[in-house]
Amino acid sequence: MLRVGDLKRSIKFYTETLGMTLLRQKDYPDGKFTLAFLGYGDEKDHTAIELTHNWDTSSYEIGTAFGHIAIEVDDVYQATEKIQQQGGRIIREAGPMNAGSTIIAFVEDPDGYQIELLATK
Numbered sequence: 099m100l101r102v103g104d105l106k107r108s109i110k111f112y113t114e115t116l117g118m119t120l121l122r123q124k125d126y127p128d129g130k131f132t133l134a135f136l137g138y139g140d141e142k143d144h145t146a147i148e149l150t151h152n153w154d155t156s157s158y159e160i161g162t163a164f165g166h167i168a169i170e171v172d173d174v175y176q177a178t179e180k181i182q183q184q185g186g187r188i189i190r191e192a193g194p195m196n197a198g199s200t201i202i203a204f205v206e207d208p209d210g211y212q213i214e215l216l217a218t219k
Contacts, residue, residue, distance in 0.1 A: 105151035
């Protein structure tokens with residue numbers, strides 16, 4: 099689960115830039131928050147990411163315990179090019195990792211969370 103400051107902006111990033119689908123979304127007026135679940139397929143067969151938007155909070159400090167989310171893609175170079183074309187922020191260009199030959203890249207979502215793109219093939 100990631101806490102996000104602007105739910106519409108974050109959903110747009112995860113759907114349009116990363117190609118996920120908004121699987122479900124629900125408002126909780128008594129708690130003043132909204133949950134949105136996104137992923138690459140039905141939750142029965144695929145992992146989903148939960149975005150939480152607390153209505154009275156527009157930004158968060160990420161902290162030192164969080165590292166990043168990792169998403170496997172077919173072609174890291176192609177994925178980063180597409181993300182750049184959509185206005186996404188690349189914080190590490192595609193290329194081999196420093197301790198091996200796996201191709202990786204890092205992008206940042208609108209709230210500053212890092213997402214590693216990797217190809218294991």
